[in-house]
Amino acid sequence: MTDATATYQPLDTSKHEFRLVRVSADGNGGISALLDVFSLDLPPEDLALSHCWTEHPPTIQITLNGLPFWIRPNLHDFLQRFSKEGQTWWIFIDALCINQANVTERSSQVNIMGRIYCGAGQVIAWLGACLPNDPRITAHHEEINEALHFMLAIDGD
Numbered sequence: 293m294t295d296a297t298a299t300y301q302p303l304d305t306s307k308h309e310f311r312l313v314r315v316s317a318d319g320n321g322g323i324s325a326l327l328d329v330f331s332l333d334l335p336p337e338d339l340a341l342s343h344c345w346t347e348h349p350p351t352i353q354i355t356l357n358g359l360p361f362w363i364r365p366n367l368h369d370f371l372q373r374f375s376k377e378g379q380t381w382w383i384f385i386d387a388l389c390i391n392q393a394n395v396t397e398r399s400s401q402v403n404i405m406g407r408i409y410c411g412a413g414q415v416i417a418w419l420g421a422c423l424p425n426d427p428r429i430t431a432h433h434e435e436i437n438e439a440l441h442f443m444l445a446i447d448g449d
Contacts, residue, residue: 299357300391301329305400308332310408311389312382313356317375323354323368325361325388332407338382340412343370344419345387356388363387369421384408 303309310332313325330336343366350362354371363371367387390401409415 299359299361300327300394300397303329303397303400308404308407310384310401310404312336312338312384313388314380314382315371315375316380317372318355321372323371323375325354325356327357327389328382332404332411335408335411336382337413338384340384340409340415341370341386342409342415342417343367343385343387361388366418366420370418373421374416384412 300311303311308331309329311327311329313327315323315325318324345364345366348364348366350364352363352365352368353360354363354368355361364387367385386401386405391397
């Protein structure tokens, strides 16, 4: 594991700071990512990811701020599917943007996550990789459809 102090620069909570990660594919199937600090008072156009934290341990290595960093397979699947060579984008991914080893930071960031997600240009819900006719999707199609209609109704208010 990489030392978190080398990967994460401290956040100033008085300025409502948070991190975003710029993700890119390296052309060899690898993922590179760079963290930068932003303020909720002046956030950039970004995405936010809501994803399932699986029980699988972090077993896949990416490069984060030039250092090796281990992530879970589910997050790696997302990054592989959405990263294209030569294309980068800012995104909030709690597993990467929050120093999970720092309990104080983690608590502080959880308190502002609602604002981070509400301020994002787009929020992606990643349930995991699957094929179009995967029984996990077809079995819950109606519930997913109802949930989407509910969210759209709330958004319209």
